Amino acid sequence: MTQLIDAGLAKTEKEAKVKESLGVAVNIVLSATNIISAASQAVPQAALAWTGICIALEMFINPVTATEANRKGIDYVVKRMDWYWNLSTSILGDPTNNISELDGMKDKLENQIVDLYKALLSYQIKSVYAYYRKRGLVFLRDIITLDDWKADLGVIQDAEKRFQNDAQTYTNQQVTSHLEQLVRQQMSEKDQQYLKHVRLTDPRHDKIRIEQTKGGLLQDLYRWVLDNADLQQWRDDPQHRLLWIKGDPGKGKTMLLCGIIDELDQGKIADVRHCNVAYFFCQATDSRINNAAAVLRGLIYLLIEQQPSVLSHVRKEYDCRRESLQRCKYLGRPIEYFHQYFTDSNLRTTYLVIDALDECVATDLPQLLDFIAQQSSSGSRVKWIVSSRNWPQIEKGLKIATAKLNVSLEINAKSVATAVNTFIQHKVDQLKELKEYSLTTKNAVHDYLRSNAQDTFLWVALVCQALVGLEVEEWNTEKTLRTFPPGLDALYLRMKQDISQSLNSDLCREVLAIVAIVHRPVSLHELATYVKLPSIACNNLKSLEAIIGLCGSFLTSREHIVYFVYQSAKDFCLAMPLIKPATKLLRRTGSFLLGKKM
Structure with a gap:
């Protein structure tokens, strides 16, 4: 391109010099226009002739002006092309500058530089065409100003301003991020000790575990909520600072929040350059993450x-009360830390996400709800x-929030139903690959799930999990499907009946009782210590995994840790006669202290 431009400039250099000289002469004549016009007023014929001369001169000045504008513009464009090539390589191409939290800004900046390159290249290509056209045609085009070189250069300069502004913002954020990384690296031993004590679990690890346990996060399952009017109002209106997503068990609330968190992290929901995103997943079956103090400590972390x-806002309190923090389940102190955090003048825009408030212990919940409602109502x-x-x-606890918005999954039943159908299609595709179903069987499974799911993700997941675990011939798949009734409670009852009728009923009852009353998720090895297992199954992880599988899809395991598939499954097990005798016996013998011993 540079060679073509240089050759074109050389080819038209003589013409440009002639036009430059002509332009000087014309400008001299035009500068005397007022004097000559005044003198010719006395002779009408002369005035008419002079008017014609002025029009002709104006027409001749256009090619002169166009050539001058193009040659100045092409010189500017070529120099800026080299400059932006080196600048973009420096800003975007240095791997040491890669900061994951700035990926969204970097992508937008890359789009800006691409747009700028397009404008620069367009100007150069258009100029090359002009240099190699027939000169008479170029002259005629310039007379009627078909090629507005000044306007084209203005487009480039506007694109430059946008890029420069965004590049400056990006660079500033890079500097801020690098400084914070340095601060993080240079944290004192006391700071590191504080971080170690402030959390009970890492919410990021909890999120990964939840997503993997539920079979992965699919964008199509949560995309609808991004277009929801209430979420968009919460996002856009600074006065609305609390969004409550509510729905019945198994409707996909947790995965919705996982998706929203990902969108926030990637800068796709909030139109902000840089922000904090903290989240926490309550889980009633784990005493480490089922209380309000743990929620706030996880967010602070x-x-x-x-x-x-x-960190400076809470270090002073920590130094004075280290021991109490380490065993703190009292909500007051974390709230004090948050009050100090919220008053920080350097606080960035912050998004706090808490899933499953209903799984927070009842004694803590009112104070936590009151704290959320008050803080979301402040400025x-x-x-x-x-x-x-x-x-x-x-609902009562959040009532005092003055600017609360609700997303009810029951009110948005149509969107939830569409997401559940997408989930069914995904699970059926997996079943087809795993079980090698024919198209007829696949369609039968798909139709049964759609007809009986009642817009409940958990029901679909449990039925598909059961189909995976059962050794059923393909021709009996439809018959087996009909044994799974619609509705979670009915499905749980059916699973209970299967356990009661199995040869391993006593063993399953003991396992369910242990997992139901412990204070945190139990490992397979710990479970083997407290359950009377067949000798062949002791210290055999595969056998232990098989025993979990015998528990009718009430339980699941990940990395050798056993969990209830859902809080409603645990509630059902605690209420059912099948394990009540076992839980009473465990509590009577003191084994309920299992959580502390482990």
Whole structure:
């Protein structure tokens, strides 16, 4: 391209010099226009002739002006092309500058530089065409100003301004991120000790575990909520700082929040250059993450990880009360830390997400709800998203929030149904590959699931999990499917009956009882210590996994840790006669202290 431009400029150099000289002469004549016009007024014929001369001169000045504008413009464009090539390589091409939290900004900046390159190349290509056209045609085009070189250069300069502004913002954020990384690397031993004590679990690890346990996060399952009017109002209106997503068990609330968190992390929901995103997943079956103090401590931990400068607000309290923090289940102190955090003048826009408030222990819940409602009603730069079942006490606790928005999964039943159907298609595709179903069997499974799911993700997941575990001939698949009734409660009853009628009924009853009453998820090895297992199964992880599989899809295991598939499954097991005798016996013998011993 550079060679073509240089050759074109050389080819038209003589013409440009002639036009330059002509332009000087014409400008001299035009500068005397007022004097000559005044003198010719006395002679009408002369005035008419002079008017014609002026029009002709104006027409001749256009090619002169166009040539001058193009040659100045092409010189500017070629130099800027080299400059932006080196600048973009420096800003975007240095692997040491890669910061994952700035990926969204980097992508937008790359789009800006591409647009700028397009404008620069377009100007150069258009100029090359002009240099190699027939000169008479170029002259005629210039007379009627078909090629507006000044306007084309203006487009380039506008694109430059946008890129320069965005590049400056990106560079500033890079500097801030690098400084925070340095602060993080240079944290004192006391700071590291504080971070170690402030959390009970890492919410990021909990999120990964939840997504993997539920079979992975599919964008099509949560995309609908991004277009929801209430979520968009929460996103766009600074006065609305609390969004409550509520729905019945198994409707996909947790995966919705996982998707929203990902969108926030990637900068796709919030139109912000840089922000903090902290989240927490309550789980009633794990005492480490089922209380309000754990919720706030988990949020504080992620916030400090993202913005280490806020650590100073809580270090003083920590130094004075280290021991109490380590065993703290009292909500007051974490709330004090948050009050200090919210008053930080350097606080970035912050998004706090809490899933499954209904799985927080009842004694803590009212104070946590009151704290969320009050903070979301204040004029801070913090926005909240919470989820729970449709519990009246939660609605009452959040009632004082002055700018609360709700997303009800029951009101949005059509969107949920579409997402469930997408989930069914995904699970059926997996079953077809795993079980090698024919197209007829695949369609039969798909139709039964769609007809009986009642818009419940959990029901679909449990039925598909059962089909995977059962050794059923393909021709008996439809008959087996009909044994799974619609509705979660009915399905749980059917699973209970299977356990009662199995040869391993006593063993399953003991396993379910242990997992139901422990204070945190139990490992397979720990489970083997407290359950009377067949000798062949002792210290055999595969056999232990098989025993979990015998428990009728109530339980699941990941990395040798056993969990209930859902809180409703645990509630059902605790209430059913099948394991009540075992749980009573365990409590009577003191084995309920299992959680502390482990």
